[in-house]
Amino acid sequence: MIDARQPAIAAETKPWRSAGTRPFISVKNIVKRFGDFTAVSNVDLDIYKGELFCLLGESGCGKSTLLRMLAGFEQPSSGTITIDGEDMARVPPDRRPTNMMFQSYALFPHMTVEKNVAYGLLREGLSRAAAYERAGEMLRMVKLEKQARRKPDQLSGGQRQRVALARALVKKPKLLLLDEPLGALDKKLREETQFELIKIQESLGVTFIVVTHDQDEAMTLATRIGVMKDGIIEQIGEPREIYETPNSRFVADFIGSVNLVEGRIDAVAPDLMRIQTEELGPVLLPPQTGYTRNQQVWGAVRPERWALSRAKPEANPNAWQGVVEELGYIGHMSHYRIRLDNGVLIRASQSNRLRDEDPISWDERVWISVQPAAFRVLTR
Incomplete structure (x- = not known):
């Protein structure tokens, strides 16, 4: 029987914060070249048991190539991959403690849902009774037991996705890609399926690595995210x-924006600390270490950190005037584009829960301000 009591990684544990905790997956100096093109360049990555880790990036950044190397479908040009303490260099895909679920789902159209899920177990020599018993357990977990006798073309897109997930998990891999x-x-x-995926991952305790280009999806799913660009991981967190x-x-x-x-x-x-900017003039920030005068930097401010008002804000040095050039209402939020007097365009957002009965609207002249601590200083 599948033990649904195994907890996924506890939110309060966060082993990546603890020095000395052994990672479940360790990628060291991985490089993958296709001729003169380097798809993955010197990637180092540690992933811990029970994580739901997302590789996030634009098309062509190398995230799927990295996933395929973990699965064994591609061989690294150099570097090492270790899973659960074992070097994967000479381990073929079918001997690795992994399974992979593709975007296309690749279900057999002539087979029932139940047969699709049991297929891999039967190929491995498991008895028909045991294979179908385990397939039934997985279908109950993904809430498709009533569709067991249907064919894939009789299912919705979300149901086919869950069949593919059940088929990938039925062999009890240590790692699902x-x-x-x-x-x-x-x-x-x-959006609905994202939360179902989290629940299934938590109930089984299997380590998931998800490749996606969707920022919202990664933010919803992940314990941690690795943001990729041009074959390297820009940031993990x-x-x-x-x-x-x-x-x-x-x-x-x-x-985000x-x-x-x-x-x-x-x-x-x-x-x-004060930054002299071309767009906003002088901007005041809290004192910070590690910076020097005349150093080139960039200030980053999220739209929701700006405050809009008709009256000039008091005791805030970071305030400018402008006109509401565009306004988008999307229910819980309103998105503004404010054209400052010097021509600079600022994107700002406000929660509609906080808006009064006389909200700021198109073509109004407003003050836009931001607290010094809201600026994130970047050096590259």
């Missing part, structure tokens, strides 16, 4: 860390 697993679903079904403290302009711009201003550090003092 998912390549854009929700890419074929519409937006609403995709928990979703909140990636969003609130990006380490580069690329990560700041790729994850951001306002970026370029400037040079004009003053560094015990009580403040």
Whole structure:
């Protein structure tokens, strides 16, 4: 029987924060070249048992190639991959403690759902009774036991996705690799399925690595995210860390929406730091270490950190005037584009829960301000 009591990685544990904890998967200096093209370049990555780790990036950044190397479908040009303490260099795909779920799902159209799930077990020589018993357990877990006798073309997209997941998990892999697993679903079904995927992963305790280009999906699913660009991992961190403290302009711009201003550090003092920017003029920040005068930096501000008001804000040096050029209402949030007096366009957001009966609207002249601590200073 499948033991559904095994907990996934506990939220409070976070072994990546503890020095000396052995990773379940260790990728060291991995390089993959296809002729003169380097798809993956010197990647180091540790993933811990029970994680739901997301590799996030644009098409062609190397994330699927890295996943295929973990599965054994591609061989590294150099570097090592270790899974559960075993070097995978000479281990073929069918001998690795992994399984892979593809975006296409690749279900057999002539087989029933039950047969699709049991197929891999039967190929391995498991008895028909045992294979179908385990397939039934997995179908109950993904809530498809009533569809066991149907064919794939009689299922919805979300149901086919769950059949593919059940088939991938029925062999009890230690590691499940998912390549854009929700890419074929519409937006609403995709959002619902994300939470189902989390519940299944938590109930089984299997380590998941998910490849996706969807930032919202990665932020929803992941214990941690690795953001990839041009074959390298730009940053690894928990979703909140990636969003609130990006380490580069690329990560700041790729994850969510951001306002970026370029400037040079004009003053560094015990009580403040000032950046002289072309877009906003002088910007005051809290004191920070590690920076020097005249150093080139970029200031990043998320849209929701801006405050809008008709009256000039008091005691906030970071305030500018402009006109509401665009306004988008999407229910829980309103998105503004404010054209400042110097022509710079600022993106700001407000929760509609906080709006009064006389909300700021199109063509209004407003003050837009941000607290010094809301600026994230980037050096690259």
